[in-house]
Amino acid sequence: MEPTELWKDWKLHIAMFVCAVVAQKIGIINIPIGPVSLMLMPLIYAMVFGLALYLIKPIKFISTKQSEESSPLLMLAVMFLCVKMGVTMIPGLASIMSASAILVIQNIGNLGTIFLALPVAILLGCKREAVGLSFALSREPGIAIITDKYGAKSKEFQGVMACYIVGTIFGPVFFGMIPGLFVDFGWFSPEATAMAVGCGSTAMMTSGLTVLIAKFPELESQLTGFAMISNVISGLLAFYLSLFLALPITEKCYALLTRRKAVKAEKGEK
Template sequence: MTKNVKLHLIVLAFVVAGEWIGSKQFNIGVGTIALFPMLYVLVWGGIVSWPKFKLLTTKQMKHAATILGISFMLFVAKLGTMLGPSLPKIFEAGLSLAFQEVGHVVGTIIIGLPIALLLGMKREAIGATFSIDREPNLAIISEKYGADSPEGRGALGVYVCGTVFGAIYLALLAGYLGSIGFLHPISLAMGAGVGSGSMMAAASGALAVTFPNDADNIALFAAAANLITTILGTYICVFFSLPVTVRLYNWLEPKIGRHRLSIDKGGERM
């Protein structure tokens, strides 16, 4: 504990500063961009851990990764306590909300994994594409492979990208799709519940601006969809998405993976 006092103080300062700034929303016409304390803290953490600044040592950053794994396990335990009280809400929302999990399979595994392999990723592709890599998904990868594993780095990389760009991307996308008028606002609200509070808030906020008369229903169905994705999606990732991604990786990587090490007849790597 005493060896990590500096690390704990930095984290505490970031949390206090992030909560003091609070959430900010900006209307850019086609949607609403939402900024949250988690985004600020993530950016600050990236700055202080930049090797050139020498504010944190490699050992301290590894200690932070260990602490992160412990906090993930506590978060999963919290999710488990949410399951029972949330069952009435899940049943009231209807089975249609559950079908959004199909998008996780099509979007991240079937499309994302081949692209990751073509770009040259190795086992990092498993962690990066088995889900949208929010907090529960990071906990799954950390528990199975470890936070400092290739799979863990892949999942964390997508988590960072999702945190930095996800809210902005979904806000713009939701506002644009809503302005087209082709899709019903409630269906768009369901799609906003991807399992991330910041992304859901950004997307539903943009939809509320586009459809002010349906603002209450948009918030309700977006929250219900997000709840189902957070709870049901965790079990789908454990028992389906991750095993399927691993099998698909083992099948596709020798065929389309870039920068593969070939082995000649003598057994030496080329």
């Protein structure tokens, strides 16, 4: 099926429309957990409904081919979302500009994926895939770097793509739950949390931002601005940070950890 013919696929469009309407009708669900509350947003329901229509065999409304060829429509929808957010953030530009240095410095935290995820990946039995899995947040710049350096048939590429796919599917669900809890516990301010959710993909950012706006509607323009500027800056800096700093560090850490693991295994055999 050609991409232009996708517009004529009425079954797919009706299924997605029904998922969106039902998700909106359910609305926001607040689940109290002690002193905090877990907020479930319509975006999460819509993703779950769509996944069910794709996976459940007896009533499988969406085929693999349809899923793959729907990507251009997703990008079109994201364009409208970005325009809406851009208009919303204008009133909060002054406060955003005052925090510009912090927005840049926070990207150093991306290196945390190396020290947190790499040891776990190796313990779970990953080999060279661990490098692709853990050297960055596995957004598009990371995929480009791994493809150029190791090739599209490498173990490193399998690792980065696995992380990208899992993040695309489950990332918005995670972002739709955790940021609100951080704010409720008082660990971070709403503005700092908005900056943090901006480091993820557009879908992840939208999910986390929706929760924050629901909790602090009076700060909508500021929170939207912090999240969007953070997303843009993270996208620009992630490439150079990953290429010149994160990937070399990951390679050295991988060599060190696997060497120690080999030594321990050798001692155990003896």
